[in-house]
Amino acid sequence: MKILLVEDNERVSQFVIKGLQEAGHTTDHAANGRDGMFLAASEPYDVIIMDRMLPGDIDGLAIIEVLRKAGKRTPILILSALSEVDDRIRGLRSGGDDYLTKPFAFGELLARLDALHRRSQGVNREAPLSVGNLHMDPLTRKVTRGDRQIALQPREFKLLEYLMRHADQVVTRTMLLENVWDYHFDPQTNVVDVHISKLRQKIDAEFERPLLRTVRNAGYMVTAGD
């Protein structure tokens, strides 16, 4: 992926650029709103990471609004120290696609960038999904692994669907909470893990090769690879 990072804090920038590099992405960096606006408008990026509060007279939200008005559809992840629900809503309303509050775990950032990128590729929400020998048909709501049919509760179906739409990508607990349950808070306990292990029981228990894997310190991934 080609990523633009608009962030004025040098330490955060270094940390993000290094991490993205290790994950195999190329990153351009702008340390102020003016440069950020120029790069975002002139270069083709897969995803933009935008800090909300920038030095100078152009802040992150203003850049996003200008880009959107100019017809740029590049997915944008807003990075902000403002954590209030209203700030989040304002950020998304201005044209951002996702919102991550500082401080954040790098794994969370990476997973969200992947998800944004995949979403922007345009997916057919009705097309059947497959990971290895696990198949899901969003229309008939049928799930099979090999030749066996798997019965899932509606929420389990939604959980698996989200994981399969992001197959081969790390999906964090927060992403699952937000997208499967629409919960925008931290439930303190490991309830998501329990849901995952229940789902794992249903899709992986009697098969040699597990598809739903736990990624340490990050989240989960559905993958048929090694």
Added chain:
Amino acid sequence: MTRVIRSSAVSLALGYVALGITALVLFAAPLWYAWQVTIQDGRSEILQADAQRLTDVYRRDGGDALKNFIDARVHMQIAGDRILLLTDSSLQPLAGNLSVWPRNLPATPGNYRIKVDIGDRGIQYTLVHVARLGNYYLLVGRDNKLFAPLERRFWYGLTAAIAVLSIAGLLVGLITRRALMSRVDSIRRTVSAIIHGDLKHRLPTHLSDDELNTLARTINGMLDQIELLVHGVRNVSNSIAHDLRTPLAELRSRLEELALMRPTPEATFAEIDGAVADVDRVIRIFDALLRLAEIDAGMRRSGFVPLDLADLAATAVEFYAPAAELKNIQLTFHADGALPVSGDPILLAQALSNLIDNALKYAPEHGTIDVAVRRRADAAAEIAVTDNGPGIHDSEKAKVFERFYRGDASRGTPGVGLGLSLVQAVAKLHGSTLELSDRDPGLRVVLVLPCGESHAASRSLAAAADAPSSAPAAAPATTAAP
């Protein structure tokens, strides 16, 4: 002086005095006019009668006789307060108690009101009657003396009434001002004491329901809230400092140990992971506090939307069902149909999730937790979370809402002690209350969302939603876990 006049009580009193005087004048003026007209009529009649008598003398006995008659009357002092004057055709006095024909008085018969100099009695306004008898002019008049005392009394009465009104009005104004000033002053003193930092002060109130008292009570309510908030902030700052100390201390020792011991790379990475977890704990506490602050500030009211409380609760129960199952706790849910309310879906979900989470922490193995949603008889919506855990001791009930408070039973369980504070803050934001009651054993927490005006719209929605399914909807909607 200007301060006195600018006082609202005094200016009000002055206004009433002016109004009273106007009313008095409006009442007296027509009376005075009618009085004057009546007197004038009466007088002219008397004058005419007098003149007639003198004319009779002239007719009967001639001019000289009249002259003698008048002279005799004046001389014998029986003219009384009458003014008599007989002149010849060139207006030269012949007899009477007036030395000259008054200037300005025309020698034409009729009634006149003129100023006459009556010598020893001074100058008076009086009504005179002029008659022409052959070559003589006769002037007959009477001064006002007869009615003067009455008129004087009238004026005295009016003046006195105005004076009494003015003085009484002013006095009442001043007294009211004093009473008002003393109360306002006590409010001012209290408020300035509060401004200087002593939040314990309250405005004096009494039982009456007058305006100032109502205001004072409202202000006292505000002060209670402010004191509670300030107290809360103080407590919270202390608690934050204390609660952040623990993970920070761990973090510090971890890092220091790393720097000192220089362990193997594997051990180092494990320690770093531990350090990140410590930092995450600190961040969690901060996030919870920020969320609380956000709710307390009442800013989230903008996030109110119509929502179905039953649906929200069903989602939360379903969310926790696997966790309950894992602990062999029976988590049940009861609702009778949709329950539309107006509220913040994110916060209500978080509050309910905290309640269920708490119940899960404290319910014993094989315990039970019940979540029930219903509309009460007073149209308020109610969520009740009941567990059969150890419950909360009466002495702790008030404290559990305090930030960072962790009861004896919570020792050894995860959490930072902000859960119930958040639930309470959410309840408060929704104009609602949180009730704790004992179930022997167990705890029942009830969150009541009152049906305020903001719920009026959703109430009709509720009626519409309930109508088609009211009969069979009484059965439990969802039952999770064995």
